[in-house]
Amino acid sequence: MKQIIANILLIGASLLAVLPALALESPVGRSVMVVGHRGASGYAPENTMAAFRMAHAQSADMIELDVYMSADGHLVVIHDKDVDRTTDGQGSIETMTVEQIKQLDAGAWLKQEFAGERVPTLDEVLEWAKHRIMVNIEIKGAGCEEQIVELVKKHEMTDKVIVSSFHHEYLAKIKKLDPAIATGALFGDPMDLNEIIEACHPDAINPKYTLVTKEMVTQAHALGLQVNVYTVNDPLSMKQMIKFKVDSIITNFPDMLIKQTDKNKKGKRPPATEAG
Secondary structure, eight states: OHHHHHHHHHHHHHHHHTOOTTOOOOTTOOSSEEEEETTTTTTSOTTSHHHHHHHHHTTOSEEEEEEEEOTTSOEEEOSSSBSTTTSSOOSBGGGSOHHHHHTSOSSTTTOGGGTTOOOOBHHHHHHHHTTTOEEEEEEOSTTOHHHHHHHHHHTTOGGGEEEEESOHHHHHHHHHHOTTSEEEEEESSOOOHHHHHHHHOOSEEEEBGGGOOHHHHHHHHHTTOEEEEBOOOSHHHHHHHHHTTOSEEEESOHHHHHHHHGGGOSSOOOOOOOOO
16 A cells, blocks of 8 residues: 555656646747847847837847846846946946946947946846736846845746746755746756756756757657747747747847747737836
């Protein structure tokens, strides 16, 4: 009898391991979610409110952004470990206060029309996004996990957020802090999916799109994992990913991707609005 019970428990655990309990879906019925990479970064300065607003205006389902922690413990939305490339300043994020970072221009480097854009905090982005658009938060630096969980709860976005990282140990910590927050394991080189599951128990894999095959997608789905691919910026590759039945596509050009996904759309999205 004990052996029978043990076998039942083992089977139950195996079934739970393949259930996509925290699957995120397009709120407008697209077959593939449209994710603005650092916002609509093909048109506006990456990781700024201008880029996020543009992605929303283009009817993206989600925005993707990157976070580091400042010297005084604030989560700032920026891709690089320093401010040199995307602002008019210089210095490492971990040695600068949020006030110092906020003084920098994060838009003029791309086009003068974006002069005056600032590096936003994660708190600011989630406050804006909570009634508008889902958010993919990529952890770039160590020590961000607790504050991410706190901010997601503060803005009541647990079911509208996925936390991703190439550092899978960060995702394991997110899951330990709050299993209800979806996570996605990023990777740019071939990896064994079972090893990823063992390392961090994610809800999704976020592979570089050139690694993706139909077989990988089928295997991931069988394991209960969504497949969110990055970064796809040409129509032919977009069509290929849609054909493979990935769950979301991260792109610098949400409007370009929407032209492809809307061909497979189940419903019609109402016009984007800044109200609310």
